[in-house]
Amino acid sequence: MGLHDELITDKIVVGLAALGAYAMEKDLTLEKAIDMGQDRQRRQLYSVITEIPESSESEGSDYSDNDSGYDPGKPSKINQSRDTEINSESEEEKNEEEEIDEEGEMREEIEGGLEKKRRRRWKVKSNDYEGHPPTFQGQNTVNVQTEEPIDMFYCPFPDGLLDIIFHQSNLYAMYKGKMNFALTKPELKVFLGINLMMTYIRYPRLRMYWSSNPGLRQHCIANAMTANHFEDIMRYLHFVDPNNEAGEDRFFRIRPVLDALQTTFLSAMDPEECQSIDEQIIPFKGKHSTKQYIPKKPKPWGFKVWVRAGASTGYMYEFELYQGASGGRGRVGDLGAAAEVVLRLCDKLKWKNHKVFFDHFFCSIPLLEKMKSEGIEATGTCRANRLMGAQAKLKSKETLDEEGRGPHQL
Known part of the structure; x- marks a missing residue:
């Protein structure tokens, strides 16, 4: 038996003994430990082989030039297997690199195809356009039927919306502890009418509409609602439950x-x-x-x-x-x-x-x-x-x- 065969045998025995000890320590079967350590043993085996000392006549090496099985110009089977493994690993890495390159090239081809698909060819035409635009298929009619001017006001403010406003406003006042605040639908209509009128008659301060000065006082506003009640409605006016989450909507x-x-x-x-x-x-x-x-x-x-x-x-x-x-x-x-x-x-x-x-x-x-x-x-x-x-x-x-x-x- 040659030196390299003895080293391989000793290494396998030592490896099996180590796996047996590892299996007992981890409470595993020997077969499972062997499977888990297969790759590690192979790497250790190659490292041992690479550490074999060079042959020397003074050390009585079994390797000699006269040995019919030894050819210094021809690699041994073990070295061949090691070289094969290394070459296979390098080929795998090369294949992975080629796959990456192919993916990159494929991506470039796809992007290039999309870019080519998006690229348009333009040509100058005659300015004498003789075509006609498509015929309009709709109709433009007014759908609002009103008998009184107040009906125009109720178009953007229907009863359903007014119900929501005074209901949510009363709830918010209760939430804030204002138990004596009570807003009704008629009062809400008066409040909205006052706001519309204030857009035509502008004062720098709100209380000036209720001023005791006859030149400033707006009787149609002051006689319709007190200033205190108007300010209370302004304070507690709400359209939704404030505890609801806003989500993406900022309004x-x-x-x-x-x-x-x-x-x-x-x-x-x-x-x-x-x-x-x-x-x-x-x-x-x-x-x-x-x-x-x-x-x-x-x-x-x-x-x-x-x-x-x-x-x-x-x-x-x-x-x-x-x-x-x-x-x-x-x-x-x-x-x-x-x-x-x-x-x-x-x-x-x-x-x-x-x-x-x-x-x-x-x-x-x-x-x-x-x-x-x-x-x-x-x-x-x-x-x-x-x-x-x-x-x-x-x-x-x-x-x-x-x-x-x-x-x-x-």
Whole structure:
């Protein structure tokens, strides 16, 4: 038996003895311990083989040049197995690297394919457009029937909403310990009427409407409700249970009022053919997380509102208070925050060939394609970086400026 065979045998015996001791210590069977330590034994075996001293005649080594089984130029079987194992490990690592590279190449191919799919080919056409836009399939009629002027007031404030307001206000007063506070529906109507009148007659201080000075006192207000009761209603006015969680909605405390107004605006008049989408400002200088500053507006401070209105009448059909990029929905759509605003406001205009107009803040080619697929004709000014390559075929800004107002190109 050669030296390497003896070392292997001794190592296996020692390994089995060690596994037996490990099995007794861990309360395992020998077979299970062998299975658990198989990889470790193989690594130890290779490390022992690599530590075999080189053959030397002075040490009486069994290896000699005369040994028919020994060829110094030919690796032994053990070394072959070790080299095979190392090579197999290196091949596995290489295969893993190749798989990673293939995945990367595949990802690049997919992304490249998507990019190629998104890439558009533009060509200049004749400006003599002879087509006609699709025929409008809707109708623009007024659906409000009123006999008295007060009926117009009840359109945005139906009895169901008034019931919610005075009920929640009384509950909030009880929650705050104001047991002698009792708001009725007639008093709530008077309170709302006083607020509407105060928007026409403005005083710097609230108590001036009840002033004893005849030149300041507003008798229609002072005779309808006392100043103390008016201030109590202002203090305890509520529209929802304050203990409810807000979630993503930053206007949840006035959501019933907003929903009632939205329902009224949509039902009072059928949408006309041409619609316009833009932003407006509700003036407000108090503290709120959604307050915006838009310097170009007549009233720069306030709540920003997205509005869809009639292009000819200016009637507001639908609105949405600005709550951030996600619109209070927790996420932004694939087309972007501005495009999602347009899609939400136009959700009820599908398949009637409405014509919708908006400016460059909203407009993009994917948005126009999306609206076209839903039966909505859209037109808007578009920024150069959203033209998806079409700017290379269009006239430059300098050329358009030289031509004056009204130039167009297809």
